Amino acid sequence: MAETFLHLYAILTTLEVLRQYLEGTQATVLANQFLYYAPGVPTSRVAPDVMVIFGVEPGGRDNYKSWEEGQVPAVIFEITSAGTRNRDQGDKLRLYEFLGVQEYWLFDPKGEWIAEKLRGYRLQVIEEEDGPVSRYQPVEENLSERLQLRLQVEGDLIGFYRLDNGQKLLIPAELASALRVTAIQLEQEREARRKAEQRAAELAERLRALGIDPDQ
Missing domain, CATH: 1.20.5 (Single alpha-helices involved in coiled-coils or other helix-helix interfaces)
Incomplete structure (x- = not known):
């Protein structure tokens, strides 16, 4: 559950704004529901605050099993706080990176540990000693390539603007x-x-x- 009303409100508004934006497409937006990522291992699960999955039937689910749907989330938002900082920028970041989540956004509505409140990561292939690997790299200018939206901090919420016409959602x-x-x-x-x-x-x-x- 969200820690405070501000966190809950940020989750619900992000969910609804993105749900309306993607209405009519082969995509779904889920919030605070279990994402299962390993068949036969029920403990291998995580509950992102908001996740966007493309290439699947629209609509809600009781939970999301990636091997049944054939897709992992493309974009995940975590509404973070000082209490969840270590988990959000530690275990969850590494897990989402491992699963192949293309973009990972952290929003700190109270500015408790992210001074600018919003921080994004995009999965990119980089060269390491053992060869090319996919690693999260900071997103420049808060542009979501996968969603084709520009993200902007607006008080306690994220504002979303279309890249094609600048219109606010x-x-x-x-x-x-x-x-x-x-x-x-x-x-x-x-x-x-x-x-x-x-x-x-x-x-x-x-x-x-x-x-x-x-x-x-």
């Missing part, structure tokens, strides 16, 4: 606010049309009173 509260604004604008437009039609009818009536046919 709205969180649920922003969506609700935008809907309210749209509803007000539509109502104002309807009222303006009603008044215009009323004025036109009044003018037509005056013209008729003067013996002028407004339809001619």
Whole structure:
């Protein structure tokens, strides 16, 4: 479970924003659910705060077994804190690296140990003494190649922006606010049309009173 309300809110908003963004594609977004990665070994599991898996049927699961689905998560987010720091940048980082998770993002909403709050890693092939290996390297400019999004710290949350058009992916509260604004604008437009039609009818009536046919 999330440590604080801020951590929980960051998890839920990240989940919903990415779920809506990927709606209609062969992908799923899961949060705080077990990822099983070794068949026959039920203890080989981890529960990422948010994970994005491509190439699978959309929708929720009770848990995720990578060997049954045929895919490992492509992107994982951990909403981190001082209490989970060692695990998030230690065991989990090495595990996700080993599993082949392409991008790993750490978000520290309280800024307890990541001064900039957001830190990303991308899997890259590097040369070592024993040959090429895949290792996590820091992500520059907070750009997610796999998601095609730019990530930005916005208070206690991550803001997500499309790389193709710069459009922000709205969180649920922003969506609700935008809907309210749209509803007000539509109502104002309807009222303006009603008044215009009323004025036109009044003018037509005056013209008729003067013996002028407004339809001619």
